Amino acid sequence: MEKVIINSTKPLYFIPPVSWFLGVYESEEWHLGLERQFSKQTLRNRSFIGSFQGAQLVSIPLVNQTTKGTYAEVKIDYSVNWQNQLCNALQTSYGKSPFFEYYDYLLFSIIKEKTEFLWDYNLNLLTMILRCLKAQKELSFVDCDYIDEELSSVISPYYQVFNDKQAFISHLSILDLLFNEGINASVFLKK
Numbered sequence: 001m002e003k004v005i006i007n008s009t010k011p012l013y014f015i016p017p018v019s020w021f022l023g024v025y026e027s028e029e030w031h032l033g034l035e036r037q038f039s040k041q042t043l044r045n046r047s048f049i050g051s052f053q054g055a056q057l058v059s060i061p062l063v064n065q066t067t068k069g070t071y072a073e074v075k076i077d078y079s080v081n082w083q084n085q086l087c088n089a090l091q092t093s094y095g096k097s098p099f100f101e102y103y104d105y106l107l108f109s110i111i112k113e114k115t116e117f118l119w120d121y122n123l124n125l126l127t128m129i130l131r132c133l134k135a136q137k138e139l140s141f142v143d144c145d146y147i148d149e150e151l152s153s154v155i156s157p158y159y160q161v162f163n164d165k166q167a168f169i170s171h172l173s174i175l176d177l178l179f180n181e182g183i184n185a186s187v188f189l190k191k
Helices: 084-093 100-111 118-132 176-183 184-191
Strands: 009-011 029-035 046-050 054-059 138-144
Touching: 009 046, 009 054, 046 138, 046 176, 054 100, 054 138, 084 100, 084 176, 100 118, 118 138
Parallel strands: 009 029, 029 138
Antiparallel strands: 046 054
16 A cells, blocks of 8 residues: 655644644644554654653553554553653643743643543643644644654754753653743744
């Protein structure tokens, strides 16, 4: 079967990295790929947050038997308390960041939802992130076999809560930018 490549289509990631937003932020309509085959070990159920030790991987556990089908069929595993672990990791990493208290309760309300399917969970989280960024984006969905996952490799440094302990860490989740820059995150993404 021939792979279909849709360059303007983005994969739907779990808390996408800042680089995911670059290049498309100015677009009014975003195309998200509804993939016919779920891609394992990707940012669809993983993300990186900042910590005093560097980039920290956080992930959503999945029901293994469902990962062989389409992205929309992949189920989240709630047999472990990963949602509280994620909220605690975000609190530890960003609790002292300038804008954490402006957004934590909004994001935590979505993080703590027990949504059955990963696609729906990620879409709910992306919708809330866009709301926090005050970004009016029209989301459309495209059935596809393959999505180019190349992310921008050049990210201009911005303030990070651990700047005094380490150099700038690129490719962290959009929450890093949001918690550290607040509504100025939108200005950063438009540059």
